[in-house]
Structure formats: structure tokens, C-alpha cells
Amino acid sequence: MNELSVGDVPVIVAPMAGGPSTPALVVAAAAAGALGFLAAGYKSVEIMAGEIAAVRDSTDHFGVNVFVPDDSPVDRAAIERYRDRLRPEAERYGVELPEIRWADDDHWSEKISMLIADPVPWVSFTFGVPDSATIRDLKRAGSQVLVTVTDPDEAELAFDSGADGVIAQSGSAGGHSSTTNPALYRGDTTTLDLVAEIRFRVPLPVVAAGGIASRQDLEAVLDTRAFAVQVGTHFLKAVEAGTRPTQREAMGDPRFAETVVTRAFTGRPARALRNRFTDTFSDSAPLGYPAIHHLTAPIRAAAGAQGDPHGINLWAGAGFGYARDGTTAEILASLIG
Ligand SMILES: Cc1cc2nc3c(=O)[nH]c(=O)nc-3n(C[C@H](O)[C@H](O)[C@H](O)COP(=O)(O)O)c2cc1C
Incomplete structure (x- = not known):
């Protein structure tokens, strides 16, 4: 199995489309030793390109996340x-x-063409497994490619398509599930079990995602030999995130x-x-x-x-109650201890 590393700290600050993921959040993640992803979902190619340029002013350590079109x-x-x-x-x-x-299709072809013409270090996908030609072209251009999966069958598809690694997204994760079977999705898988099942099925490096909200959570999933974790909800209240004030308040409001x-x-x-x-x-x-x-x-x-x-x-994962205010660096420090 090829080895992957996301940097000094084995944490990916998740792409969070709809506002939370800003260039500032991605830059702050890199400055703190983690890997941040821009969220290209819902955006035009021009806005995606502008955000990539803004991040590149400060760092070359980042990724871009793209929605795979769903034409079911x-x-x-x-x-x-x-x-x-x-x-x-x-x-x-x-x-x-x-x-x-x-x-x-969320400007799929234009986004992929741009990422091939002007490659970024990491590209991740959600909502499905891209075709193998797309993954091959991105890898040839120099990117490392991760595909978000929610079960071992999807992990096998990602393996067959040539992905460098998978993001194992469990049912406790905040926001959309990447499931390719939305009619049956219940959101009841746990991160520890999912990582173990996927590692049993495919020889690919695994990033664990879903409900990671403390140092103990992080250590437990790294013990399952995930090579990194991807954390979203825990960074929603970061100073550098673009999360709306209404959502920040709701996350600390006992009514929710x-x-x-x-x-x-x-x-x-x-x-x-x-x-x-x-x-x-x-x-x-x-x-x-x-x-x-x-x-x-x-x-x-x-x-x-x-x-x-x-x-x-109000997208949020099951561990939302542990999310705290602070800078990205402070929140990261609370996870890695
Ligand atoms: C507000 C929000 C937006 C999200 N948007 C995306 C996205 O655009 N692309 C993606 O791959 N995952 C997205 N996710 C899911 C995350 O990548 C990740 O799977 C999830 O945050 C992990 O679980 P956690 O929220 O419990 O940390 C989003 C999650 C949240 C909370």
C-alpha cells in the first residue's frame, strides 16, 4: 500500500461548502500544521479559481473538494x-x-479541466466516485486524490478508479453524506467500525471522518490505522470560518x-x-x-x-456539542493536545 501523509499534524480541516470553508480557514489550517480544503461545491469556476489564488498567496499546502454530479x-x-x-x-x-x-452538474467539467490545467496538491471528492480517467488525469497533473466513501463497496469502487486514498465518512458526520445509495442511508455507522471494515476490504490509506470532537476521539481512530482524520463540525465556530452567526449561536443554544x-x-x-x-x-x-x-x-x-x-x-455532526469558539490553531491544539 502506498503511504500518504497530510503533513505534520494528521488532521484535515474538512471542506465545508455553503460558507464555512474560506481561504482564511484553509490558510490557518496550514499555518497550524494541518491540511485545509477549499469547498468548490455550489461555486462557479471563477470563484473557485479566486479562492485558490487567495490561498496560494500564503501556502502551497491545501486541497480542493469537488461534488461529483448525481444524475440518478x-x-x-x-x-x-x-x-x-x-x-x-x-x-x-x-x-x-x-x-x-x-x-x-455544479460545473463539473469546467472545475476538473481547471484543476488539471493548474493542479493543486490535493483534490477530494464527495457525492460519488469519479470515473477512473478523471482520477488518472488529476494524478498525472500532480494531485493526490481522495474519494469520500460511506461503506466498503464504495471504497472498492474508489480503489478500482485509482484513488490514492479514501475518506471514510461515518453516519455521525455533519453535512451531506457522500453515500451513493441515499434511499437506504440511515446515518448509523460509527467511525471506528467503518474504518476497520474499509481497511479490511481495500488496500488504500484511509482518512477517518465523523464525530471527531476530542483528543480521545482522534487517538481512537488513529489507533485503527487511519492515517489522518477529517474534522468539520469542530471547526465551524473557528474565527476564520465563514459560518453564519445564526448557526454559531444555534450550536450553543439549548433549544438545539x-x-x-x-x-x-x-x-x-x-x-x-x-x-x-x-x-x-x-x-x-x-x-x-x-x-x-x-x-x-x-x-x-x-x-x-x-x-x-x-x-x-444547520449542518452539524453528532459531536456538535463539543465545538468551541477560538482560532483554528486553538481548536486544532485542543484536538491534538
Ligand atoms: C457545514 C458542513 C459542510 C460540509 N460540506 C462538505 C463539502 O462541501 N464537501 C465534503 O466533502 N464534505 C462536506 N462536509 C462533510 C465533511 O467533509 C466531513 O465528512 C464531516 O464534517 C466530518 O464529520 P464532523 O462534522 O462530525 O467532523 C460538510 C460538513 C459540514 C459540517
Whole structure:
């Protein structure tokens, strides 16, 4: 098995699309000895390129994370019905629901072309396993490629596609699951078990992700011979993160005491703080990413602008209660002791 190292400290500060991952967070991670990833998801190629340039002003130790397009068939009638059920929410926040946008590949080809033409040290993927030609071209360009997986079968696909390593994302992880089987996803795997199962199945270096919130957690997963951990939620309250104030406050508010796996916001399972929106829609929301992501976007934007934590996707992992305020360096220090 080839050896991989993410640097002096075996911690990846997770890519967190939707605001939290900023160039400042990535630069701060590198300065503290960890590896940070820019989150290219939801962004244009121009914005991705601008963020890469901003990071390169300070460091060459970083990665870029890209969403693999999901073109699995969806139940269009169910999504239309969900649009009708969302009307009262739109009225509550004074917004119009958009027409349903069925196709969106998040500028996949343009992003991959740019990353091949102007390579970065690390590229990671979520929401699926890229084709082997894409991975081969990125590796030839000089990048090390990680693929996020949620079970041993996906790890085997990543191995077959030529990935340098996998990020084993367990059910306790905050934000979207990378699962390729969203209909069956329950979010009930543990990080320790998942790393062990994947290491048993494929001879690839493994990064462990999900619910890592303390030095003890970190040591326990490194003991399973993961070569690094990827931590998201624990850095959401970092000074350098772009996390919205409403989310920062909710994470310390006793009214938000638990997380749930929900597809209510985007049509793809994600772990979030339980709020009014998840209580109202989690049971009835169909699958359908990214159509539902676009459908709920105006509601989430308006709720965010009004500072209402009950109408936004408060992505957070099961260990959110341990997240603390501080600089990235301080938060990292609390993990590595
Ligand atoms: C707010 C938020 C946004 C996320 N966005 C992304 C993303 O854009 N790409 C990605 O690969 N993973 C994303 N993730 C998942 C992380 O990469 C990682 O799997 C997860 O944070 C690990 O679990 P933890 O949150 O318990 O530390 C996100 C997680 C959070 C909390």
C-alpha cells in the first residue's frame, strides 16, 4: 500500500461548502500544521479559481473538494408535490418558490479541466466516485486524490478508479453524506467500525471522518490505522470560518439539543441540528438532489437573513456539542493536545 501523509499534524480541516470553508480557514489550517480544503461545491469556476489564488498567496499546502454530479433518476411527481408542501414556508418568509431546476452538474467539467490545467496538491471528492480517467488525469497533473466513501463497496469502487486514498465518512458526520445509495442511508455507522471494515476490504490509506470532537476521539481512530482524520463540525465556530452567526449561536443554544439525518433541505441525506424545518419536512421529503437544494434555497436565504435558525440547514455532526469558539490553531491544539 502506498503511504500518504497530510503533513505534520494528521488532521484535515474538512471542506465545508455553503460558507464555512474560506481561504482564511484553509490558510490557518496550514499555518497550524494541518491540511485545509477549499469547498468548490455550489461555486462557479471563477470563484473557485479566486479562492485558490487567495490561498496560494500564503501556502502551497491545501486541497480542493469537488461534488461529483448525481444524475440518478428522480421521482419528478414527488418533487412537484414537495414543492406544493413548501408553499406555507415560502409565505412565512415572504419568498417565491422557484421553478424546479432538474439538471445541474455544479460545473463539473469546467472545475476538473481547471484543476488539471493548474493542479493543486490535493483534490477530494464527495457525492460519488469519479470515473477512473478523471482520477488518472488529476494524478498525472500532480494531485493526490481522495474519494469520500460511506461503506466498503464504495471504497472498492474508489480503489478500482485509482484513488490514492479514501475518506471514510461515518453516519455521525455533519453535512451531506457522500453515500451513493441515499434511499437506504440511515446515518448509523460509527467511525471506528467503518474504518476497520474499509481497511479490511481495500488496500488504500484511509482518512477517518465523523464525530471527531476530542483528543480521545482522534487517538481512537488513529489507533485503527487511519492515517489522518477529517474534522468539520469542530471547526465551524473557528474565527476564520465563514459560518453564519445564526448557526454559531444555534450550536450553543439549548433549544438545539440534537442532530438528525434529513433530506428536507436538499433532497440528499445530511446531518443537521434538528429544527422546525426538519421536524416538519423530514418525513415527507423525497430524494432529489440538486432539484430540492435549489427549491428550498430562497426559503433558507430569507430565514438566514432574518436570523431565524428554524428555516435554515444547520449542518452539524453528532459531536456538535463539543465545538468551541477560538482560532483554528486553538481548536486544532485542543484536538491534538
Ligand atoms: C457545514 C458542513 C459542510 C460540509 N460540506 C462538505 C463539502 O462541501 N464537501 C465534503 O466533502 N464534505 C462536506 N462536509 C462533510 C465533511 O467533509 C466531513 O465528512 C464531516 O464534517 C466530518 O464529520 P464532523 O462534522 O462530525 O467532523 C460538510 C460538513 C459540514 C459540517
